[in-house]
Amino acid sequence: MSCLPIFGELVERGCVFQATDEAGIEALLASGAAPVYVGIDPTAESLHLGHLLPLLTLRRFQRAGHRPIVVLGGATALIGDPSGKFSERVMLAPETVEEATESIRRQIGRFLDLAPDPWGARILNNRDWIHPLGVIPFLRDVGKHFPMGAMLGKESVRTRLGTEGSGLSFTEFSYLLLQAYDYDHLCQSEGCRLQVGGSDQWGNITAGIDLIRRRQGLEAYGLTLPLVTTAAGTKLGKTEAGTVWLDAQRTSPYAFYQYLLQIDDRDVGRLLRYFSERECAAIRALEEAHALEPEKRTAQKALAYELTALVHGSRETDRVMRVSETLFDGRSISDLDSESFRLLESAIPGTVVPATPEGWQLVDLLVATGLVSSKSRARSDIQAGAISVNQLRVDAVGKRLARDEFLWGRYLLLRHGRRHYAWVRLDREG
RNA sequence: GGAGGGGUACCCAAGCGGCCAACGGGGGCAGACUGUAAAUCUGCUGGCUUUUGCCUUCGUAGGUUCGAAUCCUACCCCCUCCA
Numbered sequence: 001m002s003c004l005p006i007f008g009e010l011v012e013r014g015c016v017f018q019a020t021d022e023a024g025i026e027a028l029l030a031s032g033a034a035p036v037y038v039g040i041d042p043t044a045e046s047l048h049l050g051h052l053l054p055l056l057t058l059r060r061f062q063r064a065g066h067r068p069i070v071v072l073g074g075a076t077a078l079i080g081d082p083s084g085k086f087s088e089r090v091m092l093a094p095e096t097v098e099e100a101t102e103s104i105r106r107q108i109g110r111f112l113d114l115a116p117d118p119w120g121a122r123i124l125n126n127r128d129w130i131h132p133l134g135v136i137p138f139l140r141d142v143g144k145h146f147p148m149g150a151m152l153g154k155e156s157v158r159t160r161l162g163t164e165g166s167g168l169s170f171t172e173f174s175y176l177l178l179q180a181y182d183y184d185h186l187c188q189s190e191g192c193r194l195q196v197g198g199s200d201q202w203g204n205i206t207a208g209i210d211l212i213r214r215r216q217g218l219e220a221y222g223l224t225l226p227l228v229t230t231a232a233g234t235k236l237g238k239t240e241a242g243t244v245w246l247d248a249q250r251t252s253p254y255a256f257y258q259y260l261l262q263i264d265d266r267d268v269g270r271l272l273r274y275f276s277e278r279e280c281a282a283i284r285a286l287e288e289a290h291a292l293e294p295e296k297r298t299a300q301k302a303l304a305y306e307l308t309a310l311v312h313g314s315r316e317t318d319r320v321m322r323v324s325e326t327l328f329d330g331r332s333i334s335d336l337d338s339e340s341f342r343l344l345e346s347a348i349p350g351t352v353v354p355a356t357p358e359g360w361q362l363v364d365l366l367v368a369t370g371l372v373s374s375k376s377r378a379r380s381d382i383q384a385g386a387i388s389v390n391q392l393r394v395d396a397v398g399k400r401l402a403r404d405e406f407l408w409g410r411y412l413l414l415r416h417g418r419r420h421y422a423w424v425r426l427d428r429e430g
Numbered sequence: 431g432g433a434g435g436g437g438u439a440c441c442c443a444a445g446c447g448g449c450c451a452a453c454g455g456g457g458g459c460a461g462a463c464u465g466u467a468a469a470u471c472u473g474c475u476g477g478c479u480u481u482u483g484c485c486u487u488c489g490u491a492g493g494u495u496c497g498a499a500u501c502c503u504a505c506c507c508c509c510u511c512c513a
Contacts (some may be wrong), residue, residue, distance in 0.1 A: 231468085240440080240458050258466080265467060295465035328466055377459090380474065386460050397480065417459075419466045 003033060003065035012280055013273040015057060017199045019223040028193060035192035036061045041073035041081060042100035046247035047107050049237025053225050053274055055111045057196055067119055068112050069192060071182055074101045074127035082172040083156040084200035107246060129185050130178060142181050145214045154203040176207050183208025184215055193220040199227045231264040246311050253312040254347040257320045260304035268299040276306055323347040327421055333391040341411050350423030359402035369422035371414055388415040
C-alpha cells in the first residue's frame with residue numbers, strides 16, 4: 001500500500017525539533033506502512049495538554065497510512081523518568097500506576113483509530129515485557145551494551161548530578177536502560193523503527209537506537225517534538241491553578257476552551273500549526289486576519305474550538321461556546337433567560353444553597369462557590385471592586401443577598417475579576 | 431562510618447531572643463488601561479473577626495525563658511567532601 005508523504009509536513013508545521021537522520025526517516029516512511037511508536041508513562045489518571053502533540057503526531061502518521069503504537073509505561077512509571085526533572089521523584093504506588101494505565105488507555109481512543117486492522121493503532125503496556133525479565137538476563141543482555149561513559153554523558157544525568165541540592169538514585173539512573181529496552185523490544189516484535197517523543201526524550205530515544213544497533217544490527221530512527229511553551233515562558237497547559245487535563249472531570253470543557261481562547265497572540269499561530277488539522281496555508285490566512293483585528297481573537301477561537309471539539313466532542317463544545325459568548329459579550333443580565341442559566345450551570349462552577357429567611361452573606365457565597373479561597377480574601381476583593389453579582393459591581397463588604405435579588409427567585413451569577421464566574425442556585429425547598 | 435553545610439510561607443531568599451504573620455525578588459490574584467490580550471502603573475498575597483484583636487505557621491518532638499523562626503536536646507530529611 002502507498003503512504004502519503006508526511007515528514008515534510010511535520011517539518012513545515014514546526015513539529016520536528018530533532019531527528020536522528022532525516023533522509024533515513026523519509027526513506028523508511030516512503031517504503032511502506034511503518035510502525036511509529038510513542039511512549040507515555042501513566043503517572044496520573046488523565047492525559048493533559050502536554051500529551052496532545054505526541055498523540056496528534058501519531059494521528060498524523062496514521063492518517064498518512066502508518067501504524068501508531070502507544071506504549072504505556074506500566075513498568076517505567078514505577079521507576080520515574082529523570083529526564084527534564086530537577087530532583088528525585090516520589091515513587092508511585094503500583095496500584096496508582098495500574099489505575100492510571102487503564103484510564104489513559106481509554107482516553108487514547110479519542111485520538112487514534114484502534115480498529116483491529118493493519119492500520120489500527122496498538123496500545124501496549126511495557127510491564128508485559130519488562131516484568132518477566134530477570135535481573136541477571138537484564139544486566140547481561142541489556143546493561144552490557146551501555147558504556148558508563150555514555151550514560152554519564154547524557155544530558156538528563158549531567159544536569160541532575162551537576163545541580164546543587166538535587167541528586168540521582170540508581171533507580172532513576174536505570175530508567176534509560178528500560179526505555180531503550182522498550183524500543184529494542186518493539187523493533188523485534190513489531191518491526192518498529194521510528195520513535196517519536198518530546199524534546200526531553202532525545203537521550204532515551206537515542207539510547208534505544210544504540211541498543212537496537214548493537215543487539216539486532218538494525219538501523220532505527222527517532223525524532224523529537226518541540227517543547228510547547230508559551231510567551232509567558234511556561235509549558236503549555238501548566239498554570240498556577242494547575243494542569244489543563246483532557247479529562248472533563250478534572251478540567252471542565254469550559255475551562256479547557258477558555259484556556260485556549262486566552263492564548264497569547266504571539267503563540268496562537270505556532271499552536272495552530274502544531275495542533276490544528278488545517279493546512280498551513282489556511283493557518284497563514286487565519287494569522288493574517290488575526291493580525292488585522294486581534295481583538296476578535298479569530299485565531300484563538302479557531303484553536304479553542306477545534307481542540308475542544310477533538311477532546312470533548314463538538315456537541316459539548318457548542319454548549320461551551322454559547323456559555324462563553326453569554327458571559328463575555330457584554331449583554332445585560334436581564335437578557336438571559338432561565339434556559340441560558342441551565343446551560344451555564346453545566347459549564348461553570350457553582351453551588352446550590354438552601355433558602356433562608358435572612359438571606360445570604362455574599363462573602364459566604366463567594367467561598368462556597370470556590371470563586372475565592374477565604375472570607376478574608378472575599379472581603380478584600382469586594383473592597384477592591386473585583387466582585388460582581390448579576391453583572392453589577394458590589395461595593396459593600398457586608399452585602400447580604402435576599403431572595404428578591406436572585407434572578408427568577410433562584411439564580412445568582414457571581415463574578416470575580418474579569419473572567420471568573422460561578423453560579424448560585426437556591427434550593428427549591430424552604 | 432567520619433567531617434562540614436542546610437531545611438523559613440506557592441518558589442527563591444533574608445531574619446539569628448521581643449519592633450516577626452516574618453525584609454526583598456519571582457509567581458499568583460485584583461484594580462486602572464485594554465481585546466476575556468501584551469506592556470505599564472497601583473494594591474493584595476496564612477485563617478477567623480469588618481479592623482480591635484484572636485488563632486495557626488519558620489523540618490519534627492520536647493526544653494530554657496516573662497517572651498523563640500531565632501538559644502538548648504533528641505530525632506527526621508537533603509546536599510558536599512572523605513572512607
